Structure formats: C-alpha cells, structure tokens
Amino acid sequence: MTDILMPKATAVWLVDNTSLSFEQIAAFCGLHPLEVRGIADGDVARDIRGADPMVNGQLTRDELDKAQADPNYRMKAVVSRHAELLKPTKSGPKYTPVSRRQDRPDAIAWFVRNHPEVTDAQIAKLLGTTKSTIESVRNRTHWNSANIKPVDPVTLGLVGQLQLDEVVRKAADKKAKDDLKSGAALQSIEEAPVEAEEPDFVPEERVRPGAEPTAESVFGSRDDD
Known part of the structure; x- marks a missing residue:
C-alpha cells in the first residue's frame, strides 16, 4: 500500500464516518487492527482530530x-505529492566533480600530515575516495x-567546514578514549606489587672462646714481686 x-487521524475519521471493518481501515492506514479497535473504543488516539482522506486527496469516493x-476489498490510496516529498531520502555516495578529483590527493596528504588520528575509512567517506588511494598517498607510491x-x-571545496570539524572531533575523541584505556592498562602493570627479595644468608660470626684462666694469669707470678 501507499x-x-x-x-x-485518517483512521479516526474512517472509524467515525464509515462502515469499514477494522481490517480494512488498518490495511489502508498502515496500522494494526487492534490499534484501530483501540481507536473505536476510545483507548487510542483519543485527542487526535479525524482527517478526511478524500479532502486530503488520498482516497477517492x-x-x-x-x-x-x-x-x-482493500482500498488503494491515491499517490500524494506531499507524501512523496516527506519521505526521507537516503544520501548516495559522495560525488566529486571531475574538475575537483585531481585535488583529492592534496586533501588526503593534508589529513595524513595534520590529523593522523582520522582513520582511512573516515577520510574515504568524507572525500569520496578509496583506501588504496589514501595508502598510496601516505606511502608516496x-x-x-x-x-x-x-x-x-x-579550501579545495571538497567538504564544508562543519563536516570537517565533525570528523576531526570524532576522531580526536576516539583517540583520547583509546589512549586512556591503554594508559590505564600500562599503569595497572606498573603498579603490580613486587615481591620483596629475601636477603642473602650470612652466617653469624662465632667468637672462639679463649683458654681457661690460670692462677698465674690472675694473681701473677712470684717473680713479679
């Protein structure tokens, strides 16, 4: 369905103004039948004002x-020009004019010299180039x-300043987080307790006792008188 x-709001109007079944309304509005039943019971979309799909040009009488x-029977919606405009569009691959493609190697060299923290994937997406080209510029091949x-x-007109600032900021934040993690891991290794070395065994010096004292050594000999 479209x-x-x-x-x-369309379901509210169809519930209030037609004899359509819940399944028919659900199929047309892209809702679940139980949700449509909730609208009819007043439990869902209570404060939403009904919108006539015929007045909006989305359904014919x-x-x-x-x-x-x-x-x-399942109703077919009329393709709405406004609905097509409101659909989100996916941005395709970045296109660089031929006149600017020769400038991409200069921009790559600028990233390599000034912002090595920006990854090759980020550079490739931002400039619309390939990783092999980035590698060849880095290695000068x-x-x-x-x-x-x-x-x-x-300056080359390949990107806007806001885009560049956003890429550089994200790369710097990631590098700071990675450095913090690696620093914490290194610190934990350095702070690991070191077992104390046991001192070398040194035998105690034993004092050799002298000879037993004699009477002569204590009182002296008669010759000394």
Whole structure:
C-alpha cells in the first residue's frame, strides 16, 4: 500500500464516518487492527482530530464505496505529492566533480600530515575516495606523488567546514578514549606489587672462646714481686 499522511487521524475519521471493518481501515492506514479497535473504543488516539482522506486527496469516493460494499476489498490510496516529498531520502555516495578529483590527493596528504588520528575509512567517506588511494598517498607510491602537496579540503571545496570539524572531533575523541584505556592498562602493570627479595644468608660470626684462666694469669707470678 501507499504510505499516507496522518495515518492515525485518517483512521479516526474512517472509524467515525464509515462502515469499514477494522481490517480494512488498518490495511489502508498502515496500522494494526487492534490499534484501530483501540481507536473505536476510545483507548487510542483519543485527542487526535479525524482527517478526511478524500479532502486530503488520498482516497477517492469510488474506492470508499467499493470498500463499504465489500468487506474483503482493500482500498488503494491515491499517490500524494506531499507524501512523496516527506519521505526521507537516503544520501548516495559522495560525488566529486571531475574538475575537483585531481585535488583529492592534496586533501588526503593534508589529513595524513595534520590529523593522523582520522582513520582511512573516515577520510574515504568524507572525500569520496578509496583506501588504496589514501595508502598510496601516505606511502608516496601515488603516480603523482611528486606534485602532491597538503591542502585543506575546505579550501579545495571538497567538504564544508562543519563536516570537517565533525570528523576531526570524532576522531580526536576516539583517540583520547583509546589512549586512556591503554594508559590505564600500562599503569595497572606498573603498579603490580613486587615481591620483596629475601636477603642473602650470612652466617653469624662465632667468637672462639679463649683458654681457661690460670692462677698465674690472675694473681701473677712470684717473680713479679
């Protein structure tokens, strides 16, 4: 089915103003039948004002009449120009004009010299280049290495300043987190307790006792008188 604008408001109007079944309304509005039943019971979308899909140009009277006459018929919504405009669009791959493609190696060299923390994947996405080209510029194996010089990609018109600042900020934040983790791991290793070395065994010096004292050594000999 085609996506419609204000599906719940449309369901509210269809519940209040038609004899359609819950399944028919659910199929048309992209809702679950139980949700439509909740709208009819006043438990869901209580404060939402109904929107007439025919006034909005999303349903024809003929489709509504067919559905009310046949409970098995599923209404087909009219393609709304406004609905198409409101659909989110996915941004495709970054396109760089041919006149600017020759400047990409200069921008890559600028990143390599000034912001080594920015990954090759981030550079490739931002500049619309390839990892092999980035590697060749870094290793100076690029076919035009002699003429490559670092130039700010904003100056070259390849990216906007806000885009560049965002990429550099994210890369710096990631590097800071990685450095913090590695620093904490290193500190934990350095702070590990070191077992105290046992002192070398030194035998005690034993004092050799002298000879037993004699009377002569204590009182002296007669010759000394």
